Amino acid sequence: MIAIIGAGKMGEALLAGLLGTGHGPGDVLVTEPREEHAAELRGRYGVRTVPAAEAAGADALILAVKPQDMVDLLDELNPNLGTGTLVISVAAGITTAVLEKHLGDGVPVVRAMPNTPALVGKGMTAVTGGRAADPAHLERAEELLRAVGEVEVVAERHMDTVTAISGSGPAYFYFIAETMVEAGVAMGMPRATAQRLVRQTISGASAMLGESGEHPVELREAVTSPGGTTAAAVRELERHGVRTAFTDAIEAARDRSRALSEG
Structure with missing residues (x-):
């Protein structure tokens, strides 16, 4: 099961991309606090919208909220994470260290930096893994994010340059x-x-x-x-x-x- 928390432009682009690359509506959960928009998503894509605490039990969790909302979300997710859940953040500027600090040791996290052409399926996304993310976790993140374009694995020290270039x-x-x-x-x-x-x-x-x-x-x-x-x-x-x-x-x-x- 895949869950997307935050269905703004990037979150919805990821949702549409996943559904267009072989995943069915039953494979994806969405957390969207604005009920009007949540209803639109249910009608448009046939997905189920759930609270963040329920979404946290998914096998792969994509966090697509604003950077200023991330810490509060991480603290909410921490006690509800499923065993081995892969957490992928697409929020700009949120390091793997921040993700790990609030989610706890041993949680596999991946930091991703997509760009806006992802909205038309032509994005360029760079990803980097945290301490508990092994090659299989990075491969899984790549697979999911290729739904909206190309993906490149980089060292975290290069992520600020990635932001500047792509x-x-x-x-x-x-x-x-x-x-x-x-x-x-x-x-x-x-x-x-x-x-x-x-x-x-x-x-x-x-x-x-x-x-x-x-x-x-x-x-x-x-x-x-x-x-x-x-x-x-x-x-x-x-x-x-x-x-x-x-x-x-x-x-x-x-x-x-x-x-x-x-x-």
């Missing part, structure tokens, strides 16, 4: 897309046309990056003819220090993630 990463691409659209509009192009051009260009470039197996440098150079339009554009980006700005931005996101994790 957790915050979609926002960087949306920022670029926004800038490209506005540039097209400023040059007189209809907004709808600019949006379609940018959307498909980014989607196509992403597909090439994923499917070609080539390094990003090789793909960029293939577009950049000597003395051509792309070369002129890249020269301006380098002149304005865009590469350095992106590196600094990712480092700032990592540092902020580290500060939040440390409380």
Whole structure:
């Protein structure tokens, strides 16, 4: 039995993903304190909604609540956990040490960092295990989280960098897309046309990056003819220090993630 506690956007995305990858409604329990939303989930997915104390007896427990609500939830779950229950947290900044402190020694915990493309089944999730999580626990966590995209196992010391690269990463691409659209509009192009051009260009470039197996440098150079339009554009980006700005931005996101994790 799998239980999901918290059915906000990420929790519901995980629920839909699990039900779409071979799990039946009878395999998943959901804890959702808002009764109106709980009723919607029952009607939409056919799952059973239960209190957190009952959900705690599941074989695998996915915690998808807000970080500020996590400690209270952990303390509530502690006396009700089933023997050997695997606890997976997708709350940003909650370390395995925090999970273990409130759930007790010997509880296998996995910390996960998904990103928002999980909402459309295209997420990137990094996972790391606590002291009691063995390879089988990590494999189980990977299996469950692949319902919403790809999964990578990392050392916990890299989780703040994961947050900066893939957790915050979609926002960087949306920022670029926004800038490209506005540039097209400023040059007189209809907004709808600019949006379609940018959307498909980014989607196509992403597909090439994923499917070609080539390094990003090789793909960029293939577009950049000597003395051509792309070369002129890249020269301006380098002149304005865009590469350095992106590196600094990712480092700032990592540092902020580290500060939040440390409380």
